Amino acid sequence: MPSTRKRFSIMTLRKTTPSYKGAMAPFLTGLVQEKRTVGYIYNKEASALKRFNDFCLSKEYHQSALTKEMVMLWTQKQPHENQSNRATRISLMRVLGSYMVRMGAQAFIYPKRSEPYQESTYIPYIFTYSQLSRFFEQVDQLQTNANSPFRQRIYPLLFRLLYGCGLRISEALHLTVENVNLSEGILRIVGGKTDRDRLVPMAASLVEQCHAYRESVHVQRRSNAVFFPSPKGTFLDSGTPYTVFRECLWKSGISHEGRGKGPRVHDLRHTFAVHCLKKWVIQGMDLTSTLPLLSAYMGHTGLKSTQRYLRLTAELYPDIVAAVERQFGDVVWGDE
Numbered sequence: 001m002p003s004t005r006k007r008f009s010i011m012t013l014r015k016t017t018p019s020y021k022g023a024m025a026p027f028l029t030g031l032v033q034e035k036r037t038v039g040y041i042y043n044k045e046a047s048a049l050k051r052f053n054d055f056c057l058s059k060e061y062h063q064s065a066l067t068k069e070m071v072m073l074w075t076q077k078q079p080h081e082n083q084s085n086r087a088t089r090i091s092l093m094r095v096l097g098s099y100m101v102r103m104g105a106q107a108f109i110y111p112k113r114s115e116p117y118q119e120s121t122y123i124p125y126i127f128t129y130s131q132l133s134r135f136f137e138q139v140d141q142l143q144t145n146a147n148s149p150f151r152q153r154i155y156p157l158l159f160r161l162l163y164g165c166g167l168r169i170s171e172a173l174h175l176t177v178e179n180v181n182l183s184e185g186i187l188r189i190v191g192g193k194t195d196r197d198r199l200v201p202m203a204a205s206l207v208e209q210c211h212a213y214r215e216s217v218h219v220q221r222r223s224n225a226v227f228f229p230s231p232k233g234t235f236l237d238s239g240t241p242y243t244v245f246r247e248c249l250w251k252s253g254i255s256h257e258g259r260g261k262g263p264r265v266h267d268l269r270h271t272f273a274v275h276c277l278k279k280w281v282i283q284g285m286d287l288t289s290t291l292p293l294l295s296a297y298m299g300h301t302g303l304k305s306t307q308r309y310l311r312l313t314a315e316l317y318p319d320i321v322a323a324v325e326r327q328f329g330d331v332v333w334g335d336e
Contacts, residue, residue, distance in 0.1 A: 016043065018050035022057055023064040031099045038174065041237055048092055066097050066107035075110070124270035125262040127254075132163065132271070134252035141251075142244070147231060150217050154228050154236075155244050157213045159268060161187075164206050166272035166298045169265050173236050178223035182210055189299065198299050241265060273298065273309040281313065 020028040028049045035042040055074055075090045077083075093110050100107035127135070139159055142152045161172050171189050179188040185207040187200040202210070218225055230236045245265050249256055256263060273294065280290055294309075 017046055018053075020050065020053045022053065023062050024053060024056055024066075027064075027066075027096070027100050027103065027105065028053055030103065031096055034099065038235065041239070045092060045095075048089065049096070052093075052096075065105055066093075066100055068108040071097070071108050071110060124274075125264065125267040126274050127263070127267065127271045129275075131252070131254055135248055135254065136160070138248040138251040139244075142248075149231065150229070151244075153213055153217055155241065155248075157209055158228055158241060159245070159248075160206060160209065161202075162265065162268040163272050164203055165200050166269045166276075167200070168269060168299070169238055169241060171299075173228055173238060173241070175227040176223070177214070177218055177221060177225045177227055180210055180214070180227055182207060182214065198296065200297060238265075269298070270309070274313045277309055277313040 017029065017032055032042055032046045032049065035045070052074055056070065059070075059073070061070055071093050075086065075093055077086050090110050094112070097107040097109035101109065136156070136159070139156050142155055144150070144152050148154075158172055161167055162169060165187065167187075167189070174190070175187065179190060181188065185202045185204070187202060189198050189200055214221065217229075218227075226233060226235055228236055230240075242265050246256060249263060254263065276294060277287075280287060
């Protein structure tokens with residue numbers, strides 16, 4: 001445990017919208033406003049759209065449409081640019097194209113998977129059961145403050161949903177009261193990362209905690225109310241839970257390796273998957289049948305991401321490697 005007390009503060013992220021010009025300006029401004037309305041900060045994306053806007057003006061492009069030629073010209077690989085940066089520009093153009101089509105304009109939508117998929121090199125941080133116990137002990141000791149009146153109620157449940165249901169942080173933050181069906185114990189995830197809705201059953205203990213949370217935070221129970229609200233009743237910025245997460249990591253004696261190295265909030269989701277697979281392997285369950293279930297539960301579009309968790313499970317727990325290789329070696333290790 002660190003001996004010197006470190007101060008943590010909630011970052012206030014200023015949302016700025018660049019001044020767009022030309023025929024594309026209404027669409028660029030509209031996209032940024034739409035994303036922020038549903039809770040995204042969208043500062044980096046707004047700046048990237050400004051660079052695209054300047055690029056269009058430099059090419060004397062004055063159409064209120066997004067042509068394939070302009071998209072391909074903007075997204076072509078630049079000298080010394082890595083594939084990840086280019087993929088980010090392609091993704092943004094895909095989002096812009098989809099928005100413009102919804103607004104009734106003509107737009108080319110960059111096809112998905114038309115570029116080689118670049119798998120992340122980040123190695124997920126998998127919490128031990130002891131670390132999780134210490135972490136949640138600190139989360140449960142959070143106190144309210146003037147800037148966040150429900151702080152001590154929001155984060156114990158929020159972080160437990162991330163670990164207990166394997167949610168992405170964006171999915172949890174965008175829940176509304178009507179998305180949390182306590183009579184059936186099911187979360188309805190609307191428009192997740194893959195733009196597909198899904199139903200996520202909860203454990204009985206989580207349902208009970210959701211009941212207690214709703215009784216204290218959502219007394220009026222407006223169906224469209226944000227389930228984990230900011231002090232203003234809007235969606236929380238993703239940076240706010242991360243600050244609280246770091247605070248509780250420090251208090252529980254879990255070292256943070258620095259930006260890009262974790263532990264990250266998203267690692268609670270990774271830990272859910274690995275712990276789930278470990279339990280199944282020990283129980284001797286047929287993973288050829290259960291892997292698709294886990295994949296659907298976590299909102300994966302295919303089995304590739306889920307299989308990665310199985311490989312990670314075998315690497316982290318040598319005591320079950322033999323069982324994994326004996327029963328599911330072709331699933332874990334492939335044809336290497």
